Amino acid sequence: MRIKTIIILLVVLIAAGGAYWAYNSNKPVAETKNPTVYIWDIQDSDINRVQIDLPRVNKSQSYVKIPDGDQFPWHFDDAQQTPVDSERWGGGIPLILSGPSANRVIAQAATQEQLAEYGLLEPSMVITLGLADESTMVIEVGNNTPNGENFYVRAPNTDGVAIVDYTWYYVISRLVTEPPYITPTATPTPAATGSATTTASTAIH
Numbered sequence: 001m002r003i004k005t006i007i008i009l010l011v012v013l014i015a016a017g018g019a020y021w022a023y024n025s026n027k028p029v030a031e032t033k034n035p036t037v038y039i040w041d042i043q044d045s046d047i048n049r050v051q052i053d054l055p056r057v058n059k060s061q062s063y064v065k066i067p068d069g070d071q072f073p074w075h076f077d078d079a080q081q082t083p084v085d086s087e088r089w090g091g092g093i094p095l096i097l098s099g100p101s102a103n104r105v106i107a108q109a110a111t112q113e114q115l116a117e118y119g120l121l122e123p124s125m126v127i128t129l130g131l132a133d134e135s136t137m138v139i140e141v142g143n144n145t146p147n148g149e150n151f152y153v154r155a156p157n158t159d160g161v162a163i164v165d166y167t168w169y170y171v172i173s174r175l176v177t178e179p180p181y182i183t184p185t186a187t188p189t190p191a192a193t194g195s196a197t198t199t200a201s202t203a204i205h
Contacts, residue, residue, distance in 0.1 A: 037102045039155050039162050040139065042131065044094035049077065049130030052176050056124050061176040076179070088180035096171060097129060102162035103150055110154075110161045118152035118161055119143030125173055141169060 051062040062077040063084065074089050076082040107114055115121050119142030127139040141164075142152035150163035 037105060037162070038099040039102050039153050039160075039164065040137065041099040042129075042137070044091070044098040046132040047094050047097060047129055048132055049128075050093075050097060050175075051077075051128040051130075052172060053126040053128075054124065054173060054176050055122070055126065059176050061179055063175075076181075083182060085180040085182045093171075093175070096168060097127065100153075100164045100168050102153075103165060104163050106152065106161040106163060108160050110159045114161065115142075115154070115159065118154075120152060120154045120161065123154075124151075125169065127172065 048065045049063065051060065053060040064075055064077040064081070065073045066075050066081060067073045072083065072086040072089075074084045074086075074093075076084060106118070110118070110120075112121070120140050123140040123142055125141040127141070129137040129139070131137060137156045139156055140154040142154070144151055144166065145163055149166055151166060151169045153162055153164050154160070155162065
């Protein structure tokens with residue numbers, strides 16, 4: 001009787017184990033997301049100077065951070081240290097310069113032929129960042145990709161090449177093509193003042 005009970009228990013355990021295996025084997029395997037890869041990665045607060053060159057159109061612009069209490073710190077790097085438009089600059093420009101994510105890594109060590117193909121031997125844009133530790137970082141941007149959705153970027157101090165979204169390129173290049181100068185506020189003309197109205201009234205009488 002005892003042997004019969006043991007056999008029944010073994011059958012139940014085997015059946016339960018088979019059912020568990022069948023249930024779990026039909027479950028879809030959870031997809032693992034690839035970690036985000038940054039073409040470079042620095043702290044935006046460490047950026048003290050930004051120079052942007054567009055060699056193919058022979059244009060450039062540079063900016064410098066000048067801390068002064070609660071005043072907005074970023075200025076044009078000119079003799080007057082002209083303040084930039086804080087609404088256009090905001091915190092976004094240093095943030096996107098601190099390191100964009102790569103849409104795809106093209107090559108870890110590109111050959112000279114590949115660099116030429118991607119437009120990186122004669123870049124469309126060169127970004128030079130001056131950092132808090134007095135070091136300098138140079139980033140080269142090449143051609144637009146064939147589908148128009150990305151630009152080739154060479155990682156600083158390497159022959160690694162990745163592609164970055166085209167919007168990143170246009171935001172940065174616009175700092176050269178449309179510099180963020182503060183728009184002067186219009187002042188009212190004398191004709192719109194109360195005194196002008198009184199004078200006109202007096203003339204009628």
